[in-house]
Amino acid sequence: MSHNSFGHLFRVTTWGESHGEAIGAVVDGCPPGIAVSLSTIQAHMDRRRPGQSRFTTQRREADKVRILSGVFEDENTGGSVTTGTPISLLIENTDQRSKDYSEIKDKYRPSHADFTYHQKYGVRDYRGGGRASARETAARVAAGAIARLVIPKVVIRASLVQIGPHKIDYDRFDWDQVDKNPFFCADAASVPKWESFLDSVRKQGSSAGAIIEVVAEHVPVGWGAPIYGKLSADLAAAMMSINAVKGVEIGAGMGSAELGGVENADEMRAGNTGPDFTSNNAGGILGGITNGDPVVVRFAVKPTSSITTPRQSVTTANRDTEIVTKGRHDPCVGIRAVPIGEAMMACVLADHFLRHRAQTGREAGIGFS
Amino acid sequence: MSHNSFGHLFRVTTWGESHGEAIGAVVDGCPPGIAVSLSTIQAHMDRRRPGQSRFTTQRREADKVRILSGVFEDENTGGSVTTGTPISLLIENTDQRSKDYSEIKDKYRPSHADFTYHQKYGVRDYRGGGRASARETAARVAAGAIARLVIPKVVIRASLVQIGPHKIDYDRFDWDQVDKNPFFCADAASVPKWESFLDSVRKQGSSAGAIIEVVAEHVPVGWGAPIYGKLSADLAAAMMSINAVKGVEIGAGMGSAELGGVENADEMRAGNTGPDFTSNNAGGILGGITNGDPVVVRFAVKPTSSITTPRQSVTTANRDTEIVTKGRHDPCVGIRAVPIGEAMMACVLADHFLRHRAQTGREAGIGFS
Amino acid sequence: MSHNSFGHLFRVTTWGESHGEAIGAVVDGCPPGIAVSLSTIQAHMDRRRPGQSRFTTQRREADKVRILSGVFEDENTGGSVTTGTPISLLIENTDQRSKDYSEIKDKYRPSHADFTYHQKYGVRDYRGGGRASARETAARVAAGAIARLVIPKVVIRASLVQIGPHKIDYDRFDWDQVDKNPFFCADAASVPKWESFLDSVRKQGSSAGAIIEVVAEHVPVGWGAPIYGKLSADLAAAMMSINAVKGVEIGAGMGSAELGGVENADEMRAGNTGPDFTSNNAGGILGGITNGDPVVVRFAVKPTSSITTPRQSVTTANRDTEIVTKGRHDPCVGIRAVPIGEAMMACVLADHFLRHRAQTGREAGIGFS
């Protein structure tokens, strides 16, 4: 058991505080012989990196990843490959402004982990949220980049599908749009609406929540496991472990409560290599095991708790006070959660791929002959 | 790693198929010296037991629990107490009607785990869902009854809050109603509506989804953990591991996407023993750690996949077919999920209580002096 | 983490006390589709079963195993195969004589776990050692019988190689002798010596220690793992977890301290399918990973602590007393440890086979082309 590790066979351990020297991840259990390049990892880092638009925190971090172990020259190709030993990834913190936080050293931000960390541990690194900072998620993205290499045929993408009350129109859903706007939004027409909405939210000294949808395509039938090892349970934990997440849905999600059994049934028709499904209310998972359809997960991110509108709070001595959070904060942390959601999906699937291979000796289901 | 185990320090392993000889659970890591009586466990079993109203399966199971180990006479009181060694709980299956299933031996039920288990393992116990049956959850309820004894001050209750499109009115929410109707519903006025709704659903050969809300009160500040050990992540996994669950929410849940940072902030005022919160959008959890407010979780259960309306499917040889599921099924599996949700909450909290005590040596937060 | 579970992917959880209703094991993670018959398991149980000679306890236990889950008819052969779900194994206790123990209820047996269990938990099942009884190992043997089926090509055998000061002569080592004498001894000439030695030990009211050697042949190159996942580390834990074991050796073992690097080197010569080793000081393991040579483990079992010679002790109230242990005890618990050592070897190897397959996708090393 380890509070800072995730996964069983593809196992990621992260460490580091927002305003410490560095943060990092150790990836253990990665299969050997996988070609890894820093640039591939960096490309994912760059998508999550702060300061890329006015809608994310203005903290400037290069987020350059260093690989300290677990990779060596391949004896045949001479390129860098994983060796099967732990891959240590390190990202230096370069733009800490810890002074911004001295004011909140003795106060708790409402809806922030300040209070609970302090009560749990009796000591907290108050600078920038310390370990509770979204900065920790940079390490997840680095690990997720490696996880993708373990399951190269699986395509994992995500889109922001809602900011505040404004949902995208799924009829306009186009994956190609995602990297063309600052919101990772698959619906181009939503972008200007969200821009003006977020601008107004910020003017009001507030912040906004969001919903992210992550989709994994070309996942074989048979990954996942029953009961407590359900793929859906691990995905739920993975997404809920991201800062500020308050809800997770698979397929029809919370809305499946409103469906009748007749509509909910994803009917099956014989396809070329096995059954095809006429719908995907299951979100690709039945009984905790993949059915070959895309795995679809949505999660909700609450609005940033660090806001400039004064809120009632207490001091660390339990005296009434008021608090206004300065520092550089994302007006909508949900935006940068998009690549993080992808990374968590990648880690969970890579782990379940290995788990499935362990127990069955196969990389997929038994298939139809 | 174990697909059929749950929890780290309070660890529950379940086993058994729907139509095997018996099912059971092994509870490991339970603190010693806790008074346990069969009748306490049985009371919880009886709430989940099938066949208690026309709205649940007509399978008749006594669900009598036997304790085979881990409990011994206390040297002082002579009563039965836990010894700190594993508690083996066994429940015999007495009312299997395996013939009901011979017809579906060669067909997959849409939206059921039939297809995915078969593809994953190449063999499945098709009788009544085998391991994927809701019958497995009886073992969870037995384990949950013991978990409650580990954290006796915590009060865990649940209510069905939605069936199909019909939500309860929270203004009428009354915990005392929950055990007075066949739906575990805290809103008495919803009961007749739900009865007629479910009767009509069944007449149509369909089934209904539902949402359950589980609330844990008197949970101390400081339980839970950061990052991947978040209490919220473990609760999400716990609820998503229950059969047919497709969504999990903590506090404001998916709806937190629509809140602004100003409204979402659970403001704090100095109380007698620490801060009081003016609202609970957090659902009692900040940064994965409890804040002293009630822990509030909701989860959605999809409609039963075994229905009498014919649905398109394929055979195990990938030929088109049609399927009608007979057997004795719950028209709304969400109903019996109420005590199961309570059991999972109890298991997660008991585990986190021990984890917190391990790391800090305290049973709660540092408090305010 | 679970004190009563062993293994990671092939995971065994045992439960039960010496004088409770039953004991048992849950085997999780077993690959699906493996033919299992009760008689195969029972054959291993019968070797460990007490009361088979005058050199083991006279407690009479049928040790009949029941399989309660995880096994179902194969769709092709109709025979029983594993389904990939947890296999629950149950063994009833039938010959408890708890009265024998009332006398020691308030005293601690020197060199027994009585004192430490009581201090740790504050309560103990004093009847027959409770959970600390060697009776728990029956569940291990049942699990080990299944583990063997996971790695059918591996041949696992063990022999008692020393009782008290009397060692076997390795020049006479013959596996065929093992099941022909009450000591599981591969050296027939040692049998009469041990018989007279043990008879005299018993007459003196004492007991004897022993050393067991377990050998696994046909283990492929490449199983195991580096660092904390070393096969040797897991074997050491496995053997040390058996009651009364105080030492574990791999290959040259403790004696390797006396070897020079020149002699210790297991030199290599090119063989048909890879290198052959000219010696096996490594005990088949280098850097925690198998090298293709037989895996050789030895472990020492201390003499039974329950003896009829009076020993100084204290009461549970910390008063000086003297104790004589009646009841039915093995004069040399090491004898029955032979099949237990085999079972632990099987469990460890099955687990590492799955772990290797998970990470590499292969069942062995890369080989030589």
Added chain:
Amino acid sequence: MSHNSFGHLFRVTTWGESHGEAIGAVVDGCPPGIAVSLSTIQAHMDRRRPGQSRFTTQRREADKVRILSGVFEDENTGGSVTTGTPISLLIENTDQRSKDYSEIKDKYRPSHADFTYHQKYGVRDYRGGGRASARETAARVAAGAIARLVIPKVVIRASLVQIGPHKIDYDRFDWDQVDKNPFFCADAASVPKWESFLDSVRKQGSSAGAIIEVVAEHVPVGWGAPIYGKLSADLAAAMMSINAVKGVEIGAGMGSAELGGVENADEMRAGNTGPDFTSNNAGGILGGITNGDPVVVRFAVKPTSSITTPRQSVTTANRDTEIVTKGRHDPCVGIRAVPIGEAMMACVLADHFLRHRAQTGREAGIGFS
């Protein structure tokens, strides 16, 4: 499960290769509020550091530890304390001479992990043993230094007690000698003998094995656990996980096979706060749980496999060859294993302390009132 992690609640994950940029450890689960200083950790590092006498490798490594996370200023004292979040420790590699290894790139060193790593993973970092290098143990010593702080009352010391055939005389055992000679030897009179023995071994182009004894004093009664969680099993795994270790003993160890039950019995006499033991054949552990006596572990380290005497081997293409290992190697790796053994003892005990506190809420046994 993680091959590069150790411990359950006090959990150490190490990473890094001998000739990579750096090596390191992440310590998760450490209790908060523990004062930590770099100099305390460094003191332990310096004892293991290579190049301190002619009897260890001449590689020069400063072994300076950096703490990258998990430590922050205490709000009261202003000193550095653990925060309860993961402690990342990094040690740079500064004196790699990878050229030394180009010659063995295509050959396997007999009795080295070269062959098995290559077969398992299909790729290996051949420079200096890569991950299999004893260099990894520097990270263990750093982690062990923190573990000691978690259990400050426990005194952990170790001594080399045998090199080659030369054992110390226990009658001259004096802990104060350990840090006064290059062998960490508690028997001053053995030092000159070992010096001349090792010098002659080296002249012969060979190397020597050794035995280390680790003793933990003031361990409370009640730590540890039954069955697979036995303290003895975890210690066995811990020591066997150290490079080149082939045997582990607790208390009387392998020699307990030769004891009769009468002599082996550690008799008990009522002491002031509980029973005193008249002997310690148990090595402080009964049934896997501490009895209050010193915990005594011994382990054997085989002779260094990298020697200058030519040995028969094969190439990576399975062709016969001969090998001579240059590079800078310890003539007796057992010497530097002394602080490593201490570190592993500290990690295991810290972990079991937390596990005991989790389950019982106490820091020791129930005691005698």
